[in-house]
Amino acid sequence: MITDDENSALVRAAARNNAEWCDAVCRAHGLAGEFGEGTWSSTRRTPPLYPDAVSLTPQASAADLAARIDTASPGCSVKDSFACLDLEPLGFEVLFEAQWICREAGRTAPVTTALRWETLRSAASLPAWEKAWNDGEEGNGLFRPELLDGDSTFLAARSEGRIVAGAIATRGASVVGVSNLFATGDAPDAEESAWAGVLTEVTGLWPGLPVVGYESGESLDAAVRQGFTPIGPLRVWLHTA
Incomplete structure (x- = not known):
């Protein structure tokens, strides 16, 4: 509480x-x-x-x-x-x-799907990640390679070799912020499944920190179902x- x-x-x-x-x-x-x-x-x-x-x-x-x-x-x-x-x-x-929104530290990671999650390590992987995040449209280099060397971690899930979900986790002094979460496809639980996978990765990397971010509408509902609490507008x- x-x-x-x-x-x-x-x-x-x-x-x-x-x-x-x-x-x-x-x-x-x-x-x-x-x-x-x-x-x-x-x-x-x-x-x-x-x-x-x-x-x-x-x-x-x-x-x-x-x-x-x-x-x-x-x-x-x-x-x-x-x-x-x-x-x-x-x-x-x-x-x-x-x-x-906030998910308190120490909470058990949610049950994840069969998707394989990974951390992006190379600049060559960013265009495909940005294209998936951008609903399949070619990106314009918004996410530069320099971001891979800072406090932010690009997460991606693949299906048959193609990126189908992802997010960015930024480690702060007292919290981990999740932003740019996305899930492709029309499955009604796609976004909730993405949250489950991201939270599994994030809580494994930083188990002692709460996870924060912001959402609205159906995306907020999906986050709440994965254990987040709205904490302010x-x-x-x-x-x-």
């Missing part, structure tokens, strides 16, 4: 972990993000699907976050990790809402003015 104090600390840890992953992606693309007091931000536009700023505490200022980023470039966005910022007066609108804002 997670107490209120533990819940608050886990949300902060999840937000920090996610910002560290965003920072790693940016640095792999030659962009230097900056961790400030209660924020992470990039003065230059970040790669597609990645925010330009992330709030790390509920006390972060909307005006301060907006001042740190390039709102003149199309696609500028802010991850409001505590769903408490009012960015509308600054020209933003809510892009989507989600829930931070977040919003992503897109600059439209």
